[in-house]
Amino acid sequence: MSATRILDEDEIRRAVTRIAHEIVERNHGAEDVVLVGIANRGDDLARRLAREIERIEGQAPPVGVLDITFYRDDIGMRAEAPEVHETRIDVDITGRVVVLVDDVLYTGRTIRAAMDALVDLGRPRAIQLAVLVDRGHRELPIRADSVGKNVPTRRDEVVRVCLRELDGEDAVYVEEPAGEPGGSA
Amino acid sequence: MNKHLLSINDLTAEDVLRILDTAESFREVGTRVIKKVPALRGRTVVNLFYENSTRTRISFELAAKRLSADVINFTTSGTSVAKGESLKDTALTLQAMGADAIVIRHASSGAPLTLTRWVRGSVLNAGDGTHEHPTQALLDLYTMRDRLGRLEGLRVAIVGDVLHSRVARSLSFGLVKMGAEVTLVGPPTLIPPEAPTWGVAVSYDLEAVLPKLDVCYLLRIQRERQRQRFFPSLREYSRLYGLTRERVGMLPEGCLIMHPGPMNRGVEIESDVADLPQAVMEEQVTNGIAIRMALLYLLLGGKAEGVGGDA
Numbered sequence: 421m422s423a424t425r426i427l428d429e430d431e432i433r434r435a436v437t438r439i440a441h442e443i444v445e446r447n448h449g450a451e452d453v454v455l456v457g458i459a460n461r462g463d464d465l466a467r468r469l470a471r472e473i474e475r476i477e478g479q480a481p482p483v484g485v486l487d488i489t490f491y492r493d494d495i496g497m498r499a500e501a502p503e504v505h506e507t508r509i510d511v512d513i514t515g516r517v518v519v520l521v522d523d524v525l526y527t528g529r530t531i532r533a534a535m536d537a538l539v540d541l542g543r544p545r546a547i548q549l550a551v552l553v554d555r556g557h558r559e560l561p562i563r564a565d566s567v568g569k570n571v572p573t574r575r576d577e578v579v580r581v582c583l584r585e586l587d588g589e590d591a592v593y594v595e596e597p598a599g600e601p602g603g604s605a
Numbered sequence: 606m607n608k609h610l611l612s613i614n615d616l617t618a619e620d621v622l623r624i625l626d627t628a629e630s631f632r633e634v635g636t637r638v639i640k641k642v643p644a645l646r647g648r649t650v651v652n653l654f655y656e657n658s659t660r661t662r663i664s665f666e667l668a669a670k671r672l673s674a675d676v677i678n679f680t681t682s683g684t685s686v687a688k689g690e691s692l693k694d695t696a697l698t699l700q701a702m703g704a705d706a707i708v709i710r711h712a713s714s715g716a717p718l719t720l721t722r723w724v725r726g727s728v729l730n731a732g733d734g735t736h737e738h739p740t741q742a743l744l745d746l747y748t749m750r751d752r753l754g755r756l757e758g759l760r761v762a763i764v765g766d767v768l769h770s771r772v773a774r775s776l777s778f779g780l781v782k783m784g785a786e787v788t789l790v791g792p793p794t795l796i797p798p799e800a801p802t803w804g805v806a807v808s809y810d811l812e813a814v815l816p817k818l819d820v821c822y823l824l825r826i827q828r829e830r831q832r833q834r835f836f837p838s839l840r841e842y843s844r845l846y847g848l849t850r851e852r853v854g855m856l857p858e859g860c861l862i863m864h865p866g867p868m869n870r871g872v873e874i875e876s877d878v879a880d881l882p883q884a885v886m887e888e889q890v891t892n893g894i895a896i897r898m899a900l901l902y903l904l905l906g907g908k909a910e911g912v913g914g915d916a
Contacts, residue, residue: 487630490642490672490902501906504630540639 423580426571427592432552435568436465439550440472442566447517452545453481454513457521458488458534459505464585465552466521484509486520491533507537514542519565523581525551528562553592555579606903609728611717613739613778621783625747627899628892634671635895645672648705648905652678653695654731655711660866661731661740664890665708668897674905677704692716696723705905709733714771727904735769740900741865742775744893746783748885749820751892752861757784762814764790764846765824765873766835768797772865773824777803788814791846794835811846815855822863823848823873839872849875861885 427435444450450473457466463485474480487505495501520534535547552568557575571594573579578595582588606623607615616624634642650669652662662678669676679699690698692711699707706727709717714734721728732738750756761780767773767789777800780787787805789796800807808814815821826842836842843849848862856862862874862884870876878884 489630490634490644495644495906496648499907501903504627504902506630507633536643540642541637 423593423595425591425593427553427569429590432568432590432592435552436468437472439566439568440469440476443469443519443548443550444473444476446548446565450477450479450481452516454484454509454511454516454518454544455481455521456484456486456509456513456518456534456538458530459485459507461581461583461586462486462520462522464583465523465550466519469519469521469550482511484511484513486534486537488530488533488537491536493529493533509541512542513538513544515545517546517548518544519548519550521550523552523583524579525549525554525562525564525567526557526579528558528560531562532560552581553579608904609717609721609730610739610900610904611721611728611730612737613742613775613782615739616782618782618784621743621746621779624743624896624899624903625750627903628743628747628895631671631898631902632892632895634898635891641671641673643673644902645669645674645905648672648674649703650674650676650706650708650901650905651699651704652676652680652731653699653707653709654679655681655692655709655716656732658710658732660890661710664893665729665731665740665897668894669901671894672898672901674705674901692720693723696720700724700726706901729900729904732771734771735774736771737775737778738771738865739775739779740893740897741772742779743900744889744896745776745822745863745865746779747892747896748863748889749861752885752888753819753859756780759785759819760788760817761785761820761822762788762790762808762811762818763822763824764811764848766795766826766830767791767800767824768795768835769827769830770824774803776822777805781805790814792836792842795830812852812855815852816857818856818860820861820863821848821856823868825865825867826869826873828869843872847871847873847875848878850877853878853881859883863889866890 447453455466455470457463466483470480470483485508487507489502489504548565550566551564554567554570555573576597580593582591584590606620654662666676704726708729708731710731711733714736716733717728717730763773777787781804788808789800789805790808790811796807864886
């Protein structure tokens with residue numbers, strides 16, 4: 421398997437800074453904003469965005485973490501029940517602008533599940549989406565409001581996001597499957 | 606994990622931790638305004654209760670409903686069972702209706718195991734005879750870990766009628782599996798002779814055990830046992846083995862008092878003691894829903910086998 425690095429540490433840092441500015445600009449400040457990261461890695465990105473927004477605006481928005489396992493559309497299609505992570509949003513999201521944060525936007529099914537999960541927790545005034553990498557191949561009518569980098573990929577490639585908090589380094593790789601191109605992964 | 610949950614001994618220590626960790630997420634769901642997630646939408650769970658147990662049945666019912674499964678309560682009075690239908694025919698009927706899971710409570714030890722031979726779905730043992738009650742043990746393990754931060758090395762006394770108690774058996778097996786130190790306490794007539802083979806200690810002297818405990822777990826004394834001559838009188842039982850105010854004073858600080866319910870206030874536990882802050886019976890009930898959600902999710906969240914052809 422060969423891996424190409426498409427984002428390094430500095431590029432990730434700049435992307436996070438730009439997305440933070442975009443969030444503040446789009447919402448005329450960050451007063452009503454709640455950042456909700458999708459576990460895993462989305463929550464780490466959300467915390468980084470909160471720190472950047474604090475630098476810009478002087479105050480950090482609240483950060484929550486959302487687990488979407490119970491809302492997946494493929495439960496019962498996999499051999500084993502998918503592993504469950506923690507959901508923790510300590511503020512009431514009703515009436516606020518929730519910015520969903522995830523590492524990779526792909527089919528859009530995760531975001532669909534995340535929106536279902538959110539509306540069970542309250543009624544946000546708006547839901548926005550910020551992702552580090554958009555790799556295309558949407559299966560649902562979903563788009564991101566802020567994107568760190570658009571990366572054209574083939575379906576059989578794997579986009580691997582590494583973050584210091586979990587993986588010890590900041591980098592994004594595109595990995596090609598072993599064997600002839602087009603073979604199933 | 607197995608497809609069924611019949612005994613704590615079906616689970617590895619790793620399985621137990623996975624169940625407890627999954628329950629942690631489900632407990633959060635119980636704190637929401639909308640206490641429901643769509644994880645098991647379209648699945649059918651049958652509560653098949655041959656013995657009365659409102660608490661366990663309601664707990665399973667709530668757990669299944671909070672996962673968006675459809676729940677059918679099949680109790681024995683006023684149904685085909687009262688008309689003489691056999692367990693096998695009831696099982697085949699439920700199977701034909703497409704039950705994905707059957708939660709069974711039965712007076713005969715081994716009935717859940719027998720049921721697995723006739724149905725394709727998952728079978729969950731909600732208490733069988735004097736054999737096991739694994740979901741109670743798991744919710745107790747969860748409560749202990751939640752309150753005390755660990756299971757390994759915990760010193761737990763299980764006090765009372767161990768002989769007839771499926772709760773005591775399942776909990777002993779579970780605690781020993783997780784590395785806790787268990788002491789069974791009660792009159793010699795109510796301690797099973799094979800208990801030492803479970804890897805537990807036995808004591809007939811409650812007051813000697815109390816000062817060295819992290820958890821004091823009391824079992825319900827069933828009044829009919831006195832008629833069966835297992836002990837002379839309820840009063841004598843309370844005098845020797847009841848947890849009184851005075852005996853609570855002998856427990857180390859931070860020691861939990863637990864009971865699977867329903868309690869006999871004034872028999873195995875003094876009424877005041879049941880209302881102390883270290884008595885966590887209500888938490889046990891709340892945690893029971895989360896544990897049962899976790900089990901239903903882990904057993905049914907994979908590929909559907911209960912419906913359709915043989916998988």
